[in-house]
Amino acid sequence: MSLVVLGGSVSPYVRKVRLFLAEKGLDYQHEQINPFAPPPGYRDLSPLGKIPAFKDGDRSLCDSSVICAYLEKRFPTPALYPSDPYDYARALWFEEFMDGGVTPVLGPKVFFPLVLKPLFSGGQAPDAETEAIAKKTFEEDAAPLFDYLEKQLGDREYFVGNPLTIADISVAAELVNTRHAGFAPARKKFPKLRAFLERMWSRPTLKMLIDEETPVFGKRAARIAD
Ligand SMILES: N[C@@H](CCC(=O)N[C@@H](CS)C(=O)NCC(=O)O)C(=O)O
Structure with a gap:
């Protein structure tokens, strides 16, 4: 498994994803990306140029809410969304x-x-x-x-x-x-x-x-x- 979070630590949206991963007990790599000076090709991962972006092997996603929703389906335990x-x-x-x-x-x-x-x-x-x-x-x-x-x-x-x-x-x-x-x-x-x-x-x-x-x-x- 190779999970990667892309985005500067100080972004509240990046922190949300990192906390979500920590609560799931998942290991991941973290790449510090400044959205105002992104590396070449960053918009292929995040078409609006925002952080966070996320990689799971050769799949990529962006937007903290989308990433957390994906992680919940991919790694259901412990559940971090209510079932009701x-x-x-x-x-x-x-x-x-x-x-x-x-x-x-x-x-x-x-x-x-x-x-x-x-x-x-x-x-x-x-x-x-x-x-x-x-x-x-x-x-x-x-x-x-x-x-x-x-x-x-x-x-x-x-x-x-x-x-x-x-x-x-x-x-x-x-x-x-x-x-x-x-x-x-x-x-x-x-x-x-x-x-x-x-x-x-x-x-x-x-x-x-x-x-x-x-x-x-x-x-x-x-x-x-x-
Ligand atoms: N809805 C997005 C918001 C992401 C967002 O606005 N990130 C800010 C950093 S905190 C950003 O990348 N700003 C750069 C820009 O707007 O160009 C999410 O939840 O991931």
């Missing part, structure tokens, strides 16, 4: 809520300006205005999204049923980027979501990825407030 039809659809919904709702709000105004841009520009710290926009985005624009997750999670350990599903993998893996940027949903306002994230972020499969990324991308994580 409604729960299955709800798990897909949480994945989409993150991929299409939360990550596009937080990526461009929080993670990119506070973490990636300084790295690309030789370590220059973000200015006060950039910090203020990121804080406002996290505390105001993202608040209704976190509120929704808080209510949906309720007193459960996982978003849809038990055990872990693609819903939990998506929420926890994608919010690592805001963690790297020094933000996490406030414990006072979102106690259940915050506790869920802390549980997931210390889960060995995800902690391993966070620990790998932190020396480069996670220097602001120490700023996370309660």
